[in-house]
Amino acid sequence: MANLLHRFYTTDRMLKQGQAIGSIPSTREAYRINFGIAWPSAVEAVLVSLISSVDIIMVGVLGPQAISAVGITVQPKFVILAVILSLNVGVTALVARRKGEDDEEGANSCLKQALMISTALSLIMTLFGFFYARQIIEFAGAPSDILKDATIYFKIILVGNFFSSLGLTINAAQRGIGNTKISMLTNLAANGVNLVFNFLLIGGNLGFPALGVAGAAVATVIGNIVGFIMSIRSIMQHDSFLNILRNHNWRFDSKTIKGIAKVSSSAMVEQVFMRIGFFTYAKVVANLGTVAFAAHQICMNILNISFSFGDGFGIASSSLVGQNLGAKRPDVAIIYAKVGQRFAFTVSVFLFTVFIAGNTFFVSLFSKDPQIIEMSRPLMVIIAITCLGQISQVVLSGCLRGAGDTTYTAVVSLVSIGIVRPLISWVLCYPVGWGLNGAWIGLLIDQALRLTLIYFRFASNRWTKIKL
DSSP, X not given: OHHHHHHHHOGGGSSOTTOOOSOOOOHHHHHHHHHHHHHHHHHHHHHHHHHHHXXXXXXXXXXXXXXXXXXXXXXXXXXXXXXXXXXXXXXXXXXXXXHHXXXXXXXXXXXXXXXXXXXXXXXXXXXXXXXXXXXXXXXXXXXXXXXXXXXXXXXXXXXXXXXXXXXXXXXXXHHHTTOOHHHHHHXXXXXXXXXXXXXXXTTTOXXXXXXXXXXXXXXXXXXHHHHHHHHHHHTSOTTSSSOTTSOOOOSOOHHHHHHHHHHHHHHHHHHHXXXXXXXXXXXXXXXXXXXXXXXXXXXXXXXXXXXXXXXXXXXXXXXXXXXXXXXXXXXHHHHHHXXXXXXXXXXXXXXXXXXXXXXXXXXXXXXXXXXHHHHHHHHHHHHHXXXXXXXXXXXXXXXXXXXXXXXXXXXXXXXXXXXXXXHHHHHHHTTSOOHHHHHHHHHHHHXXXXXXXXXXXXXXXXXXXXXX
């Protein structure tokens, strides 16, 4: 057993014979460097997921309707954010390459172009979402008993989304150079502010008005603005690799924009398929009723915590993959990708144990409703099984995106998230009659399929030959 673990975790066993083209990092060095970038990213990703979780936990005292009102807005919000998230994939990949090439001017040009594009797109998408909020929430499948609260909540958080989008673009560039602590600190501050104002505004404490669901939205907006201000400050430091004040040239650069677009266009297709799939999946579950959807939303927030760990290690691996491909060291890029996957596997085994042991305890943190807790019991088992493969899948997908192989990940998202998950979930929910359990089995099948497809692509090493 010890020999097997040694072969699995040591770097000198991660390359095939003849793949090394120079000296490779030692096992200790590779894990140290990867973890140094990964832990702030993992903390950041967990904190991002906690923004949504904290809102749901703190509005949970208002009942299942409040939980569902907040939960129904999640996928519409991310549909609107999809274009920014796509842009950011290209920003991270391109900045990482320029960092590997030691091209400081090129990296800053990429950041400036991305900020101008992000500002324009964020404004357009925010205005669209705000003026069509009710229609969007209705289309998402909101029952009549939560429609009013959900629409109000959605309109308010869209204001914060504008500032959040710009902050996300800045943080994406910082990740490209391996500076993941900035993202962690901005999200730590945003969550802290969100938590304080949730306490003040949801129930009306310390003389503040009791705004209920709307109060949770206002608190999120204030947190987003604080995070945005901190992100802006991070790119105005004179000793920083990324500094928008160093060169005052803000003219559009077609070469840089084409470089971003090369990666972001495929990422955009992937985001569209992902969000359509997630949106349709949420709509399938919403039709099961308010209580079932509340249980589903709580469990999705718990699952997102495991995803967040994977996202953290995926960001680190993506950055290191991009930098080493830029430095013409595909062998080292492969090693850092596999080190990230090893971290992911270890964390997934730990989370599997925690979720099996904790089960409904975690659900009870969100709601004390006995119906919700009972519905969630089998879902927690599915979550535990899912996270065993999900975290590795997220890391390997991040490596492919960091290399610029976004066309393949887009196709996988189309097939697995856009078609397989909602279709199988609908069949198991309604014709088969398994209800909420059927929807979650559909999710498990989707995760298994994505892991398989992404793993075989990663193992082929074709992603190491992509030029940016």
